[in-house]
Amino acid sequence: MLPIGEFSKICNVTTKTLRYYDEIGLLKPSIVNGHNGYRYYDVQQLKTILLITKLKKYGCSLEEIELILRDPCGEKLPRLIRQKQQQLQMQLENQQSVLQQLADDISKLEKGIDIMAYLDNIAVELVETAPRNILYTRQKMSIDEYCKYFGQLFETIAREKLTCLGAPIAIYHDKEFDPASNDTEIAIPIAEKNSRTRELAGGLCAKGVHRGAYSELPSTYTRIVQWMEENGYQIAAPPYEIYVTDPAVIKSPDDTVTEIYFPIKK
Incomplete structure (x- = not known):
């Protein structure tokens, strides 16, 4: 048995973190001394804490890790790992796109060109x-959880043999932006109606088509809002995005096509 201090040194995880894992039930010590409350861990638990650390490095939440620990040899682990691989690949491609934009902007500035002039070209x-x-x-x-929730919806469609009628949609209900916790509705158009479906209302919309990385979507949002002000329109309902291209299929973030809709009124 290893006291918590020794266990902490071996696995490079602080005792504070180990105590927190104990509190939430993620990794409980094998023995807790009833007199002084001191925690002792079994040597075999070193493998478990290493797995936890590895999954955290891959970007897994503690909730996701808890599900994996319940069945480490099941199907959830490889599925989760593939999902995180796709997310990291997208992040890498976005960074490569940013580097290319930097090079392009440096070139424009050297030629005396306004690097924000592109907004006028967004239709x-x-x-x-x-x-x-x-x-x-x-x-x-x-934002990083979108793929997970879209995956769950597509699994439901496949399992229940539902009829998909269009590209995935994200509807934004929050009044302010919070990338870590945003009130978002993830949706897929289908033919069948049931207790898990609803109608996304139709109507008048200001539409912009964004071509490029998701990180650059605010540019198209900005142009749409400018256009609305120029033409005397107001927002009537939460805006939404339709993801025309599949990130798993396209070769570069620059090939990404996203339609943005703002329901509007005079």
Whole structure:
């Protein structure tokens, strides 16, 4: 048996963190001294803490890790690892895109060109959208969790043999931006109606098409809002995005196509 201090030194995890893992039930010590409350760990638990550390490094939440520890040899672990690989790959590609933008902007500045002039080239159009029946889940989530929730919806569609009618959608209900905990509705249009579907209302929208990395979406949002002000429109309902391209298929973030819709009124 290893006292908590020795266990901490071996696995490079602070005793504070180990006590927290104990409190939330993620990793409980094998023995707790009833007189002084001192924690002792079994040597075999070193493997468990190493797995926890590895999964945290991959970007897994403690909730996700807890599910894995319940069944470490099950199907959830490889599925989660693949999901995190895709997320990290997207982050890497986004960083490569930023480096290319830096090079482009340096070149423009050297030629005396305004690096924000591109906003004037973003087209905005007035469209009338049709209602959509959507399979959805709505909750507070981080941007990095979108793939997970979209994956769950697609699993439901495959398992229940539902009919997919369009590209994935994200609807933003929060009044302010919080990348770590945003009130977001993840949805997929389907033909069937059930207790997990609702109608996404149709109507008049200001539409912009963003071509490029998701990190640059605010540029298109900015141009849409400018256009709305220029033409006397107001926001009538939460804006939403339709992901026309599949990130797993395209070769570069620059090939990403996202449609942005702002329901509007005069």
